[in-house]
Amino acid sequence: MSIRRPRPARLRTIAAVAVALSLAVAAGCSRADSDEAPAASADKGPATELRLGYFPNVTHAAALVGLGDNLFTKELGSTKLVPTKFNAGPEAVGALLGGSLDASFIGSGPAINAYAKSNGEAVRLIAGTTSGGAQLVVKPAITKPEDLVGKTVVTPQLGNTQDVSLKKWLSEKGLTGKVKVTNLENAATLDAFKKGDVDAAWLPEPWSSRLVLDAGAKVLLDEATLWPDGKFPTTVLIVRTQFLQEHPETVKQLLTGLVAAIDFSTKDKAAAKTLVNAQLKELTGKALQPAVIDRAFGAIDITADPVAGQFPQLAKDQVTAAIAKEAPSVAGFADLGPLNDVLTKAGQPTVDAAGLDKK
Incomplete structure (x- = not known):
């Protein structure tokens, strides 16, 4: 049986493909072996929807005011707000890391855990909401x-x-x-x-x-x-890093609504209490007695400042509490740029990241 020999032109084509493949493999190895960080997701414009977590607690007063007075919806425009109630932080963390939630009002401890569990990749701290309480x-x-x-x-x-x-x-x-x-x-x-x-x-x-x-x-x-x-972050706002990268303007709109809710809550506490109580009644089936909500509001400071300087200590506390074997790193956790842009536009003082914005 005779063997058909490849034609010269075909040999040249095969050689060219082999060279291209070898270069591609070399380039892939080069990227894998390098310390270069993966490219950030591109801005995709306004999000179709924003899935937002919160808890039915007075320590989430800014969230409840923002929802009750439609302050978030007003700022989000065409983006559909999908609020989701949680009872404790670890549940919200699971939803964030699982991709079924885009942002959440959450306690400082679970916020740190979400950052640590994802090796500092999945979430970013973008605002505070409550100190104390x-x-x-x-x-x-x-x-x-x-x-x-x-x-x-x-x-x-x-x-x-x-x-x-x-x-x-x-x-x-x-x-x-x-x-x-x-x-x-x-x-x-x-x-x-x-x-x-x-x-x-x-x-x-x-x-x-x-x-x-x-x-x-x-x-x-x-x-x-x-x-x-007397200041420590009881409730903060975190967002999935990918959502922040893909929809930065939507995140700014959410933060604009949050700043409006905080302003409302601090300037008219009586109206804020009424709104929060109405939300709690809708969520839990029962409103708080006036004495209870008065006492609860007296124990909290509603603020956009996440008190970032306390996070390294909070991370160490997890070791003392035997929740973690070593203190989770919080370097790079904060991205307060969008919040400070919103605060500056509103003529308000900016907040300090206390070095948490650097790896």
Whole structure:
């Protein structure tokens, strides 16, 4: 059988393809072996929709005002707002990392966890919303930390902001392992406290106020006393990095609505309380008593400042609380440029990233 030899022209074509393939492979290896960061996603214009997470807590007052008074919708224009309620931070983190949520109002602890779990890639801190508003409330017979030995203390969810704060505090008081820490949804905690099934709880507002005013608890510790000037980030706003890169103007529109909600809440607290209470009634089926919402609002500072300088300490607290083996890095976590653009346009002071905007 004769063997057909390739024609010279065909040989040249094969050689050219081989060279092209080898160059492509070499280029691919070169990129893979280099330290060059992947290119950022291109701006795709306004988003079709914005899926926004929030919690039915007074510590999310700015979010509730923004939703209740349509301040977000007004600024988002053609972008459809899809609000989603969560009960605790770890649930919202799962939705963000899973891609079913674009942005969320969230506690500082879960915000750090979302950043750490994705190796600093998936989310960015873009604003604050609330400072303060968390307390350790106890049965009247408990008068000092040592009285908690053998008692049951509740936080909203394992690894959430209050859970980390409680466990860090217990560690500092030498009470780790001597106190039973359990997790319950806030409404269930109120019922359990009334029944005598739990002795104490570290809760965000309005739940600490509800235990005090509705269930006879007393405050053993206000978390604000543990921080410089009483300021610490209770609730912040984070966004998926990809969404921020692909829809920067949509993010600015959301932030414009947030700044409007914060202005509204600080300039007319009575109207803000009414809006928040109406939202809570719609979300939970029950409005707060006037004394409860008054006390809760008195415990919080509604602000766009995320108090970024406290995040390195918050990351270290996760180790003290035995939530993490080593402190998660928060370098590069903040991107406050869009917020500061919005604040500048509104004639308001900008906020400090405290170095969190650099890797």
